[in-house]
Amino acid sequence: MRLQSPWIPRLAEVEASVAERLVLALADDIIEGRLKGGDRLPAHRDLAWQLQIGLGTVTKAYAALERRGLVRSIKGRGMFVAICQAHEDRQIDLSSNVPPAMLTAGLLARTLTGIARKIDTDHLNLYSPPAGHLEHRRLLARWLEMLGIVVKPSHLALTSNARQAISLAFDIACGPEGVILTERITYPGAIALARRKGYRMRGVEIDAQGMLPQALADALDGFASSADKVVYLTPTLHNPTTATMGTARRQAIVDVCRRSGAWIIEDGVYALGPPLEPALVTLAPERVLHVNGLSKSIGPGLRIGMLTLPDGMNAAAQAILQDVPMTPSPLSCAVVEEWLSSGVIASIPQDLRHEARRRADLAASLFGAAGLVWHPDAFHVWLPMPRDAADRFATAAAAIGIKVTAPESVMVDHTDQAAGIRLCLGGPTFEDLTQGLMLLTKLECSNHSVQTLYPG
Missing domain, CATH: 3.40.640.10 (Type I PLP-dependent aspartate aminotransferase-like (Major domain))
Structure with missing residues (x-):
């Protein structure tokens, strides 16, 4: 008897084709650890029926996920999650401006196999x-x-x-x-x-x-x-x-x-x-x-x-x-x-843009629009505030296990009194990011209004 899939079928709430929305929904849940390595995915026909979409759409989405190394097909058994998430206690780093991890061991293995036959020695x-x-x-x-x-x-x-x-x-x-x-x-x-x-x-x-x-x-x-x-x-x-x-x-x-x-x-x-x-x-x-x-x-x-x-x-x-x-x-x-x-490289920026929007929306919802400068395509946000307040904020964040960009590192003139805090959203898992941002919203950081960034 086949095990039931733990995944609750859904489509991502974005403007895209049905296949792309299915890919994004599954990729989100795999990358964020809601689906674990080895978890079974719904059978093609079952998923098509549950979402009321075409069987070919499911096949196309599963193939895209397999090319990225997120899932693998086992003949006679079905489709399974191919990566494992490793969660451990660690400092939450919001100082390193990197995109979320979108590349997997499976994709890398297939890539290296492909280039081994082509590379010029x-x-x-x-x-x-x-x-x-x-x-x-x-x-x-x-x-x-x-x-x-x-x-x-x-x-x-x-x-x-x-x-x-x-x-x-x-x-x-x-x-x-x-x-x-x-x-x-x-x-x-x-x-x-x-x-x-x-x-x-x-x-x-x-x-x-x-x-x-x-x-x-x-x-x-x-x-x-x-x-x-x-x-x-x-x-x-x-x-x-x-x-x-x-x-x-x-x-x-x-x-x-x-x-x-x-x-x-x-x-x-x-x-x-x-x-x-x-x-x-x-x-x-x-x-x-x-x-x-x-x-x-x-x-x-x-x-x-x-x-x-x-x-x-x-x-x-x-x-x-x-x-x-x-x-x-x-x-x-x-x-x-x-x-x-x-064609792999053409799909990654689209997935990153979706993830950037999701993370930026999270930051905006937690901090509120009044004090945060952000863009839906950026993997960092900016909290403008006076230099003294920015230094206090960075010190207080470090004390609760959150690393943020040092205020002086982004300032051309160290005597400038209009500064701020850069928060990088791409590096941590979505779970760690949520926890870190929620902790930061509780810090005392007065006078961090947009006007301090753009005087006059």
């Missing part, structure tokens, strides 16, 4: 060219096209991660007398890089859409005529504030930089699929160095960074990369090639 036997193998640059150019960015492979430099791509962009665009202008609250990795390399960094005022064009223009007017002018910014799902620029704002930023002769370094790593607004590199390809990577949109372990180069910058990039090689692992590139050809 020369990629492992010989040193890579400075900017990466041409076929790998062609491959990643295809990935960028999925994001609405068209670049010639010859104008693409590959690195082992997006932070290396930012580092390379800083070295290319910013000379010894240069200053990097950025949002006054920005990505802590970029701040740390600039300080380590000895580049001066200045903060520019922001509002709900990010960097203010007039504030940028005023800052650029203060440059010495001989200084290199570099603007680093994140126009889509800004880290840490989640601000996203509209088209008019993006064009205004580009216009300011064109008039002043400033280079733009655009950080585009947080976009989950083609954004509604054009990337800056599409508005000013002659002036923008676009940074991208796969760790935020696919998985943290897939360490590949990309930097698009305007005309005339290839030689400078080649010279730097010749001295300090940064090329990604050929195995990582082979994984991406396998997933592109199989």
